[in-house]
Amino acid sequence: MKIKKIVLIIFLLVLALGAYFYISSEINRKSPSMANSQEDFKIEAANLLSEYEGNSAKANQKYLGKIILLSGNLKSVETDEKGFHTLVLGDNSSMSSVRCSMDNSGSVDVKALPIGVNIELRGECTGFNPDDLGLGADVVLNRSIIIKTNQK
CATH class of the missing domain: 2.40.50.140 (Nucleic acid-binding proteins)
Structure with a gap:
């Protein structure tokens, strides 16, 4: 039971970090200079x-x-x-x-x-x-x- 909770927490942390990096890169994305x-x-x-x-x-x-x-x-x-x-x-x-x-x-x-x-x-x-x-x-x-x- 404890292992399932730890795996679930790690999975949610990885998912949250992935979402954070994706969203921050899209918001801060700039077009290349001409x-x-x-x-x-x-x-x-x-x-x-x-x-x-x-x-x-x-x-x-x-x-x-x-x-x-x-x-x-x-x-x-x-x-x-x-x-x-x-x-x-x-x-x-x-x-x-x-x-x-x-x-x-x-x-x-x-x-x-x-x-x-x-x-x-x-x-x-x-x-x-x-x-x-x-x-x-x-x-x-x-x-x-x-x-x-x-x-x-």
């Missing part, structure tokens, strides 16, 4: 938009969840109510754009970037918002970091 990630594709913003607008299903198979080194002209910088920044890249004559949600661990002050500057950044492609109302389609990149800017 600074140390190798890109799967290198492409210009206009070409990425063109591929998605031409065949979004095929482009999703190719780019979704992949790390992209993207270059293009900065159309705008948006900041949400929590202070997170999104860089909007693309051609000023088009309503479509690539929206790059920035990783806030970056050292570049994105608000100081001049509109129209050519920029190169790395981010993970997380989807496409098609143009249903004629207001422009968007490709979305998350966890983006600026690699370089080319002042005109």
Whole structure:
């Protein structure tokens, strides 16, 4: 009888420790930095938009969840109510754009970037918002970091 109790207590302790380590690792898990990630594709913003607008299903198979080194002209910088920044890249004559949600661990002050500057950044492609109302389609990149800017 005593052996059963000891085995049960040991089993419950092992189970509790396993649950603790699993939960703590999931809560504290961080995405790998884009600074140390190798890109799967290198492409210009206009070409990425063109591929998605031409065949979004095929482009999703190719780019979704992949790390992209993207270059293009900065159309705008948006900041949400929590202070997170999104860089909007693309051609000023088009309503479509690539929206790059920035990783806030970056050292570049994105608000100081001049509109129209050519920029190169790395981010993970997380989807496409098609143009249903004629207001422009968007490709979305998350966890983006600026690699370089080319002042005109």
